[in-house]
Amino acid sequence: MARREGYSAVQIGLHWLTAVLILGAYLLSDGMGDALRARVQSGATGTEGNTLHVWLGGAAFLVILIRIVVRRVMGAPEAPAGTPPLWEKAATWGHRLLYALMVLVPLGGALTWYGGLPLGDGHEIAGTALMLVAGGHAVAAMLHEALRRDGTMSRMLHPRD
Numbered sequence: 001m002a003r004r005e006g007y008s009a010v011q012i013g014l015h016w017l018t019a020v021l022i023l024g025a026y027l028l029s030d031g032m033g034d035a036l037r038a039r040v041q042s043g044a045t046g047t048e049g050n051t052l053h054v055w056l057g058g059a060a061f062l063v064i065l066i067r068i069v070v071r072r073v074m075g076a077p078e079a080p081a082g083t084p085p086l087w088e089k090a091a092t093w094g095h096r097l098l099y100a101l102m103v104l105v106p107l108g109g110a111l112t113w114y115g116g117l118p119l120g121d122g123h124e125i126a127g128t129a130l131m132l133v134a135g136g137h138a139v140a141a142m143l144h145e146a147l148r149r150d151g152t153m154s155r156m157l158h159p160r161d
Contacts, residue, residue: 006077006160014067015156018102019134021060025106026131028053029124036112036120043116054113061106068099077160080150087144098137101130 007015032053079088108123145153 006155006158008074009159010070011067011074011076012156012159014063014070018060018063018067021056021063022102022130022134025053025056025060026127028056029127032109033120033124036109036123039113039116054109057106057109060102061110064099064102064106068103077155080148080152082150083148091140094133094137094140098130098133101126101133105130 028051032051035051079091083091105123105126108119108126111117112119112123141153141156144150
């Protein structure tokens with residue numbers, strides 16, 4: 001994977017679109033656990049009864065897959081100079097966990113909603129974990145900026161192509 005000075009406009013746009021879609025799906029998830037369980041028990045599959053939560057989750061999944069391809073092609077910037085090695089390791093593993101959850105949560109929801117697999121409870125737990133990790137990601141970025149003042153947050157606000 002290539003290393004860059006900063007993120008491109010495409011990468012920044014995909015980052016924020018992902019955040020909006022995931023947050024929207026999470027905020028509209030109330031009652032989805034019951035809906036998923038009912039679908040599995042009734043044997044319903046396919047597209048009947050879709051909710052906005054399902055559509056946002058599907059859109060998030062598609063955007064995340066595109067985002068992964070773009071990141072593999074375009075790369076990502078290295079940690080700012082002087083970043084402590086432990087912080088770099090934490091950022092690497094935090095991003096890996098975040099990406100894993102961003103793929104697994106909508107995939108689990110889709111397998112339950114469309115495939116009738118009994119993964120609704122796991123989907124709900126993983127969705128909450130995703131929100132916690134994403135919140136931690138945001139807090140870490142803000143703390144990084146406040147404590148080190150090294151432009152970490154501006155990299156996701158201002159494109160550097």
